[in-house]
Amino acid sequence: MSKFVYKFSEGDGKMRELLGGKGANLAEMTRIGLPVPTGFVVTTEACNDYYAQNATMSEAVVNEIADHVASLEERTGKKFGDANNPLLVSVRSGSRASMPGMMDTVLNLGINDEVVKSLAKASGNEQFAYDSYRRFIQMFADVVMEVPKAEFEVIIDEMKEERGITLDSEFSAEDLKLMVQKFKDYYRAQKSGQEFPDDPFEQLLEAIKAVFRSWNNDRAIYYRRMHNIPGSWGTAVNVQEMVYGNMGNDCASGVAFTRNPATGEKQVFGEFLYNVQGEDVVAGTRTPLPISELEKDKPELYKEFIEICNILENHYKDMQDMEFTIEKDVLYMLQTRSGKRTAAAALKIAVDLHEEGLLTKEEAILQIDPKSLDAVLHPQFDTKDLAQAKVIGRGLAASPGAATGRVVFNAQQAKEWADRGEKVILARLETSPEDIEGMHISAGILTARGGMTSHAAVVARGMGKCCVSGVGEIRFNDNGFELGDKQYNLGDYISLDGTTGVVYEGSIKTVDATISGDFEVLMGWADEVRTMKVRTNADSPADAKQALEFGAEGIGLVRTEHMFFEADRIQSMREMIVAKDETARRKALAKLLPIQQKDFEGIYEVMKELPVTIRYLDPPLHEFLPTEEKDIIEIAKELNMEVADLKDVIASLHEFNPMMGHRGVRLAVSYPEIAEMQTTAVIQAALAVQERLNISIYPEIMIPLIGDVKELTYVKEFVVKTADKLIAESGQTLEYTVGTMIEIPRACLVADEIAKEADFFSFGTNDLTQMTFGFSRDDAGTFLGDYYAKGVYESDPFAQMDQTGVGQLVNRAVELGRSVKPDLKCGICGEHGGDPVTIEFLYQTGLDYVSCSPFRVPIARLAAAQASIKYGK
């Protein structure tokens, strides 16, 4: 038989899954003898049972709760509803992962018209008793019975006005009795005549069910999606004897961290207030006192508290965030958990804890959330300034960092304003390759359309530039755009937070990225334990250099087509596309060859002897041709052809589903001369740089979009023939390899065949995700919102790889590939290569390396190190 309820003394800190984080830590503190008010935990399994029974609590659970209430009554010597010595409890949610503020809490439960009197008598403080009562009614009505809470505040405000007072604590006991009466009248009116429930056990059951329900409120679902917490975990509920920080001036409530959460400095950091309940400390209505005041006022209590801090930090080997209450000069601990901290503080604390001998290097590495490194690598908003800022829209956190500037609407404007020394934010419906220069100049990029892997997002991340994409509510018009019911015109100030996806009005102060010594120390440790290599996706020497500084060990993806969009070469590219036969095509390709070769030389010169994977032309050709009438006319002129003929070419290249059209290796099969030209550029560049720098270059040629080995066989023959001839003519030696991107589901299924021809596999999980799910990243935005809202999906499969489906294909491909070539080099160059959760999965799959945009390289290094520690080398 399942056990749905545990006394604190029956559990321990390892039982997070069953008892939730808060419950497990209360049990653990109880176990190691710290002063914790006694209580019990209703488990996460009881929550899941509640949902499995169509949102009803099964009798087994009810009975167990009743038994535990009886046991609690026995331990405390108090009784629910007892006129002399009543038991009052708090009811708090607590899931496996911390979800602060997302779910509900009820304090002072067990109170009613009789109990309040005995509470007044027992405490000798009638004001306290009725204040507790009115707080309970307020909380319970709101949280459990769904009675709107605003009206309660109206009643309080009206009474303050009548009495001419401003603080809650100025109400007399009589005032509070009247207030309780008014609250109950209001409750009755709202609930069609039903009385406020006065049976404590009924109150308790209802409160527990309300906490279960709060697991699926909108903000909890949203929070879980943001933090990849599965809905199936459920929440536990902690029921604990009340202790009071508001019984008088020998009482207090407070919160504290064992170290400074902003800087990581080793010094207890906390705040408290006398004569309040815990919620008042964080509510901000009164300014709390620093914990040092307690040292002055009550040195003995302070000493006891500091000792507890030390015990907890030594016990948990981590900085703790605690809640405590002092009732009549007795200290009680109500909660402890790992404290949230800034990224900089996290690095300092991890390094310090190792130096203090509390953590091994491996444990220190595991303490850092890899994603948090974004904050030390990119500018952030000044916290104080941010608190005042007005949110005007929300989109996707497409590329981290913070940016403030004057809004511009195209690359031309960006250039004009930037030339005048202004910082600019580029706002576009969506970006395309022609916007790249404008993006480069801007401090941040804002788009109305596009997901986490849209052009804007991918390019911005590559540049390490802040980007908020997919702000669907933006309405562009002639002068600028409307957002949040206001018009923003050229030159207006706006601010973007690419780490959260929020758009703000006006300008906000930013703080530059500061890479500290702690960062270097910790990344050094990570590299010591890491076995999976980390490469970067880079299309230019500048990107490559940035990535090298961040510790990249090679390039996993050079997208050659990005090079063709630049102004000095797009015309030759277009000549190639409109060529009527192979001869004309070869003529245009001959113009592109020296340009492309120079691009590769630049990249090799930066990367030197590190491997460089170059992907051959991938996008459908129509992407290089204009779509607007006026551009068509102009470009026909440039190409010296009739407008009608150019339109014919454009029409013939039109595709219903470009994502599934004539692209990737399919272009090379149709026009092997393109692959020949690219091979010539790759090899000649390598030979030139080898000679110039007297080093060895390691080019890896990657053929994209393979679905059948014969495609690779066909194109590889042209590549090898071209390359070997050039190498032989040069008299040099040059080691190059020819591999393929695995990004089509079929390629995963026939990977054993493909491995016979391929020197390496590089997973392109963007396309693989699109094909496996059957939706395109550009179109999925229209329905993924509905999917999240309706609980069909919990996370964006383009941001975090779907391990069940896509991961199954990756696993199968690696397995099949290595069944043929046991040492087949396997990596990933899709966007997922920078996602820590995905990296952990890929490590287990046996990949040799991940490749990601330069600014994600440190994140990947850390995530890969953590995977090595968790799953062995």
Added chain:
Amino acid sequence: MSKFVYKFSEGDGKMRELLGGKGANLAEMTRIGLPVPTGFVVTTEACNDYYAQNATMSEAVVNEIADHVASLEERTGKKFGDANNPLLVSVRSGSRASMPGMMDTVLNLGINDEVVKSLAKASGNEQFAYDSYRRFIQMFADVVMEVPKAEFEVIIDEMKEERGITLDSEFSAEDLKLMVQKFKDYYRAQKSGQEFPDDPFEQLLEAIKAVFRSWNNDRAIYYRRMHNIPGSWGTAVNVQEMVYGNMGNDCASGVAFTRNPATGEKQVFGEFLYNVQGEDVVAGTRTPLPISELEKDKPELYKEFIEICNILENHYKDMQDMEFTIEKDVLYMLQTRSGKRTAAAALKIAVDLHEEGLLTKEEAILQIDPKSLDAVLHPQFDTKDLAQAKVIGRGLAASPGAATGRVVFNAQQAKEWADRGEKVILARLETSPEDIEGMHISAGILTARGGMTSHAAVVARGMGKCCVSGVGEIRFNDNGFELGDKQYNLGDYISLDGTTGVVYEGSIKTVDATISGDFEVLMGWADEVRTMKVRTNADSPADAKQALEFGAEGIGLVRTEHMFFEADRIQSMREMIVAKDETARRKALAKLLPIQQKDFEGIYEVMKELPVTIRYLDPPLHEFLPTEEKDIIEIAKELNMEVADLKDVIASLHEFNPMMGHRGVRLAVSYPEIAEMQTTAVIQAALAVQERLNISIYPEIMIPLIGDVKELTYVKEFVVKTADKLIAESGQTLEYTVGTMIEIPRACLVADEIAKEADFFSFGTNDLTQMTFGFSRDDAGTFLGDYYAKGVYESDPFAQMDQTGVGQLVNRAVELGRSVKPDLKCGICGEHGGDPVTIEFLYQTGLDYVSCSPFRVPIARLAAAQASIKYGK
């Protein structure tokens, strides 16, 4: 060690894979004692070895051939190049499957300036000897040495003119000597002074290599693709002592069938000529004599031949197609093979052979190529008329049958001309749902764009109407179209052969489909052994009725969206789409409900107690909205909305990749009210028809495009709630099921999860193929041509399912699904459901049924029966 060469006497008829069809049959005839000139076979493995060694013949093979030549010399007592008794051989290709005329043959090999003299002496016929020599030079130069053959014909024609003769046989021996000289001079000139090879063994090796090469000539590759013959099979080469039908009037060559190949009648049917080599009989330069002439001229030889015919038919248990030669009144058999026959003949022969006791029912069933049934189900062109017709274009054989009529260019014209009693052919760039009425009226459909699964192809097959799609060379203009350098205007006659994909000029007589008694008999036998059910894809009562007549056992796919395109409902559909909120959407849906319910009632009334699978709304909504400016203006008026607003809706529904967009279950997740309406229609219709006809209706509700079980769970809840409520209210019982289409790769990978919610799986292998390969059927046309030409692909994965990739996913899905629900009903409703090769594969996968368009139902029944016979029940 491999053995690459076999004497005829070392082989038998079962060794087709190694010896090819021709070689195996020569061995078999040798084995059973028929008069076959002796020889040997170079195996298909030698061919594959040749390609594996980069088109060179390995020494092992050369040595084996030399040994076998020596053995042949010993057996015949003749010698290569011998002045007195020279050995001459024929060299013929022969692959595992018959590929008539696709590969090359060389006769009279071994001849040179010396040998010709001894041949003249030995035969006493100098004219014969030099005629053989000149024929050899011609063949060898063309086939082996790639010297253009046209010039040889020019030389012959010039000499005829000089001599004043018209027939080859009128040349004197001296003429032929001169001709040989001229041929050799020409050869030398073409090969830069190189002499014509005169060493017989060298000639032999070169000829064998030429046959190997001919395996990969363009027409062989094309033929293989058309007939699904893998390139990896390779061809064998038969080397056989020459016998001569052209040594004098006691010599002859001929071909014969053991039964009439046109009608199937049991009577030897053949043609021959005196004093010719075999090639002359089929060349058409002289009119051959019927075999009955042989009976008159040489009754003994005729008797011997008829006996051989009987022996062969009894031995092979099938109608045979034979080649024979009579050399100096001695009969030699040069080939036997299963005879090609018309579909009607095939049915008659199979039924007769069973009745004659030669075949079991199962063997008779296996004799019929299921695809050939198309010819008995659809009209065909009159053979004689067809022979005269001018081919003006080629496209895809999208829907079988033959049609002649006057060309029209839209549905309106089709109606006008048809109303006047004219037969019409509808020619369109591509068809769309608005063309359906016009397609219905027309005798055939011709499109410039679109593949085997384009709208035109799918709809035409559903109607059993002839269609040629994707005739890329058509250029539409204001008056009609250009094709094959000629303009065709409204009302011009053209003809289409949907079975071959050929377009003809003018009108061609057609012969109506004739379903004979043999057809009924054989299909009856097929149904006796068949275990896999055959359903149909049908969207209307008329289609359903047609399919029932063809033996369908249920409907596997009703596409509900086809119903929404019709004139009386598309406006309500559009109102639904432009609805600003759920209330407006429900209002429009309420108008669609009675229409949809009536559609379903019509189908149920036809299908009665057979199951009917109804797929819920699948295409993206923008397909229902106009794209042309003038249509937008008109429809905005109809919908009583601003043009700008309608344009906004259209823009908001625009998708980059509609195939991977907001469609299928994704629509139902966004707008569950659509699924509710469709459920109401499905259930209310079933209840009404149950009551009206007093029978049980079995609706199967199918949710398309599932990629994750949660999508199904979400939508199913609405479906079940709606259905159960209606059934309860009716007081009737109604068994309905809710299943899903499996058409997204991910669905196959997580099929165990999906099976928990789904009552059945129906594979949608059109979409599954698109997603698995990562190319869309609408766009693949632009590069599949290159793929075939370059040998990357051998068959169209949309016509025949890719068993390696897509098949692997289907297998996995069935396996995973049944691991959860052992009796999970699995079927297929994609286009592949009517392809015999795919059906055989699916039978082995364990599918319960296939569903295909009505006219393919008999094909599927036969293919399913054959699968049962081949792989056991």
